[in-house]
Amino acid sequence: MDYQNRAGANKSGAGVAGASESAVDRRERLRKLAMETIDLAKDPYILRTHLGTLECRLCLTLHVNEGSYLAHTQGKKHQTNLARRAARDQHEQLMLTAAPTSAPTIKKKVFVKIGRPGYKIVKIRDPLTQRLGLLFTVAYPEIKADERPRRRFMSAFEQKREVPNRAFQYLVIAAEPYETIAFAIPAKDMVEEDEDPDSVWEHWDNDDKVYSCQLLFK
Numbered sequence: 001m002d003y004q005n006r007a008g009a010n011k012s013g014a015g016v017a018g019a020s021e022s023a024v025d026r027r028e029r030l031r032k033l034a035m036e037t038i039d040l041a042k043d044p045y046i047l048r049t050h051l052g053t054l055e056c057r058l059c060l061t062l063h064v065n066e067g068s069y070l071a072h073t074q075g076k077k078h079q080t081n082l083a084r085r086a087a088r089d090q091h092e093q094l095m096l097t098a099a100p101t102s103a104p105t106i107k108k109k110v111f112v113k114i115g116r117p118g119y120k121i122v123k124i125r126d127p128l129t130q131r132l133g134l135l136f137t138v139a140y141p142e143i144k145a146d147e148r149p150r151r152r153f154m155s156a157f158e159q160k161r162e163v164p165n166r167a168f169q170y171l172v173i174a175a176e177p178y179e180t181i182a183f184a185i186p187a188k189d190m191v192e193e194d195e196d197p198d199s200v201w202e203h204w205d206n207d208d209k210v211y212s213c214q215l216l217f218k
Contacts, residue, residue: 027071038070058085114142117178126199126216133199133216134185140175140209148204149175149211156187173211191216 040046045058046069054063056072058081063069072078119138126133140149154170156162159182169187174180193200202213 038073040066040070043073058082113179114177115179116181117175119181121183124214124216126196129196129199129216131191131199131216131218133191133214136171136173136183136213138173138181138211140178140211143178143209144176147176149173151202151213154182171213171215173213175211185215186217189218191218 045056047055047057049055049062054066054069055061056063056069056078059072059078061072061077063072117138117140119136122135122137124133124135125131138149143149151171151173154172156164156166156168156170159170167187168184170182171185172180172182191200196216199216200214202211204211
């Protein structure tokens with residue numbers, strides 16, 4: 001093909017390159033520059049797929065080889081996303097390091113524990129409904145003045161002391177200055193107090209310092 005009579009061309013020249021030729025040349029120069037300055041092993045955004053292609057996790061683009069990916073990292077889209085990510089990371093870091101000055105500090109309650117309380121567990125059966133249940137009796141002879149034992153139920157996946165077993169749940173009872181104790185019970189639906197207040201109840205005997213709790217299973 002004769003390029004000598006091309007518009008803007010000198011004698012024996014190839015003429016003025018078009019937009020597509022300029023873009024190809026620019027991408028090639030950027031690729032060569034990136035290959036000399038960028039270490040792909042340290043790039044946190046490159047991902048090699050099972051098909052052998054490369055993916056930019058920042059821009060969500062696919063590339064057939066390392067040269068194509070490196071040229072992409074020097075482009076406007078990748079550089080803009082890098083700037084946005086850096087601004088977002090800086091904002092999150094400032095939010096984490098900025099400590100509130102006027103927030104009130106809550107002092108953690110500290111007390112010396114004196115050991116575990118004595119307890120007794122009895123299996124029971126309701127004479128009318130024939131429902132099975134348990135009666136817990138816990139003695140707190142050295143309980144703190146004006147203190148009353150507290151109880152709650154805990155799932156097997158909430159506790160961190162044993163391997164979770166979905167067949168059990170835990171009845172947790174606490175009172176200062178004694179250690180908190182927990183009883184593993186079957187993970188069955190229990191009768192609510194409003195359904196049968198005479199069969200499901202808890203009682204604190206302040207004179208004898210004995211806490212009692214009765215529950216029934218449906």
